[in-house]
Amino acid sequence: MRLVLVGTSHHHAPVELREQVALGREQAHALAARLAEDGRETVCLSTCNRTELYVAADDPERAERDAVEALASLGPEVEPALYRLHDRAAAHHLFRVAAGLDSLVPGEGEILGQVRLAHELGTTGPLLDRVFRQALHAGRKVRAQTAIGESPASVSAAAAALAEQVFGSLEGRSILLLGAGKVSEQAARNLRSRGAEIALVADSKTERGQIHELLASVDVVIASTGAHGLVLEAQTVGEALRERRGRRLLLVDLAVPRDLDPAIAELDGCYLYDIDDLEQIVVETLSLRRREAERAEAIVAAEAEKFHEWHASLDVVPAIASLRARAEEIREAELQKAESLLGRLDESQRRAVEAVTAQIVNKLLHLPTVRMKEAAAAADGVLYAEAVRHLFGLGEDER
Amino acid sequence: MAELLFWPALLLYGEAAVGYFGDVRRPGRAGRAATWGVRLGWLAQTALLAVQAVRDDGFPWGTWASSLDLFVWLVVSAYLIWGCRRRYRLLGLVVMPLAVALLVVARAGGGTGIGGASHYSNLFLVVHVGLVLAAFAGFTLAAAISGLYLWQERRLRTRPATILRRQVPALATLDSLALRTVAWSVPLLTLGAVVGVVRLLARGDRLDALIAATAATWVVWCAYLALRLLGGWTGRRAAYLALAGFVLVVVARLALPATHFA
Secondary structure, eight states, X not given: OEEEEEXXXXXXXXXXXXXXXXXXXXXXHHHHHHHOOTTOEEEEEEOSSEEEEEEEESOHHHHHXXXXXXXXXXXXXXXXXXEEEEHHHHHHHHHHHHTTTTSSSTTOSHHHHHHHHHHHHSBOOHHHHHHHHHHHHHHHHHHHHSSTTTSOOXXXXXXXXXXXXXXXXXXXXXXXXXXXXXXXXXXXXXXXXXXXXXXXXXXXXXXXXXXXHHHTTOSEEEEOOOOSSOSBOHHHHHHHHHHHTTOOEEEEEOOSSOSBOGGGGGSTTEEEEEHHHHHHHHHHHHHHHHHHHHHHHHHHHHHHHHHHHHHHHHXXXXXXXXXXXXXXXXXXXXXXXXXHHHTTSOHHHHHHHHHHHHHHHHHHHHHHHHHHHHHHHTTXXXXXXXXXXXXXXXXXXXX | OHHHHHHHHHHHHHHHHHHHHHHHHXXXXXXXXXXXXXXXXXXXXXXXXXXXXXXXXXXXXXXXHHHHHHHHHHHHHHHHHHHTSGGGTTHHHHHHHHHHHHHHHHHHTTTTSSOOOOSSOHHHHHHHHHHHHHHHHHHHHHHHHHHHHHHHHHXXXXXXXXXXXXXXXXXXXXXXXXXXHHHHHHXXXXXXXXXXXXXXXXXXXXXXXXXXXXXXXXXXXXXXHHHHHTSOOXXXXXXXXXXXHHHHHHIIXXXXXXXXXX
């Protein structure tokens, strides 16, 4: 069985092309099932950044052709943007995808779940099952052993991470949203996903008194109005602080021009971040992710090597099995011939003879078995398997 | 035997101290090695204390130097409760060099050997010395946590781009952790001091400088608790007060014991 990958991603195709081959869960499942004819195994991985078909087949050229046709039938213009990888390279690519190393934001964690889902929806057999399981293992290992996924990759995620640096758990913390821009909505969503609650979304019609009242109780203020002047002044926040009895207040200003008075940062217990601060944090954390990516690549390469060794050993497994079967056949036949002599032995002596002969066979075959597996990993497996078949006359009776 | 256990403990604590510095430069392997250094060093020192307890005739930590040995063990024990967690590794930067330095001082004063028994009764010393030292260890840890709070608070204020690079406990967590540590330590000091005062009065002994310093320490930490629980003090103010309280712990622990143990 050979492994074939045909697909396209954000590295090779713009969104206009990717959207032509982007498939929903049901469509991906149906496509995988359609391609899995003649005993082939197929998995379709389709996300907003990639659509890839993984096929395990005895005839890799035909499998590749069919996969290209299947994707080209979804969007004819996509064919030049398709990449085609085989065996080791295909597995390595999948491992990198699962680890988030091929993602737009290195180390993003969502892809691991998408790979798992694709595996579940695919038509898998021994080869694809193995390669996908190992890819998921590699993805988990990279996340456990490196810090690639720990830092935020967007302004909104950075705001949420800062809130956690101040408050710890955000469960039950309240947010005041001043204005409702796209980024502030994302930041609020990020905070809510961590357990925070929105106390109020204030707009130009909201009374200032209500905002001032809430300033005494909320934990996070996110400002993103289109106003041209300051929406919150340091004096207003200072007055609210008196009622807060030392409770901390995180203020995130995502607006340009700024909504929050920069002097707020000087107030005790207030932590003010503007859009520049957050963007610098994201740039820094992305560079950290890139540094961690080097360590992650080493982990992925080691896992890909393990898979390659296993896959290559498949070439020699039938020859090894035949060799062992032939040896066992000879052993049993020789014992049968000696039955007249063995008949005089009692049960325990017979068992001892059985054990000794089996041990001789095992010891004789151990080294050739190991050497054949090593040769398989070094790409000489088929040659060795043929040599063994020839030398021991394996399969000649069947011819 | 004590020699065989002292050196591994000192070396492992030293390795941990160096490891924590390495972890600041490049978080990861050095920090993990440091954490194991603390764990194994603590085991070695525990064994050392056990040998001292078994071999000595009476309470083995009744002298100034040997009580320092026990104090180091208590500080590291308290640190181990949180210090092995990744977010708290920075605490090790304060605690472990201190532990190494104090252990060296304890050895120089002959406090890590065998045969340092006191002529006081065992029960009195276990209760008095044990409780006071446990409280001082708690205050030391609370001060380290407060130091970490001030460092992290300053970073959040100055807004460096690297603010999220290192995992540090949240401000709110550090604040409440310092309070809880002090809330456990103050009753221990109170009880230990009361036992000492009762004995002092019974024997008709005079007050000395260490007793006065310990009383001042007790007052400051009680004030810390009162201001936090009743006065609504949090954050920076509370952290500075904890550091002031720690200065008194240092004075009581290092500068004055000669008068008390003499």
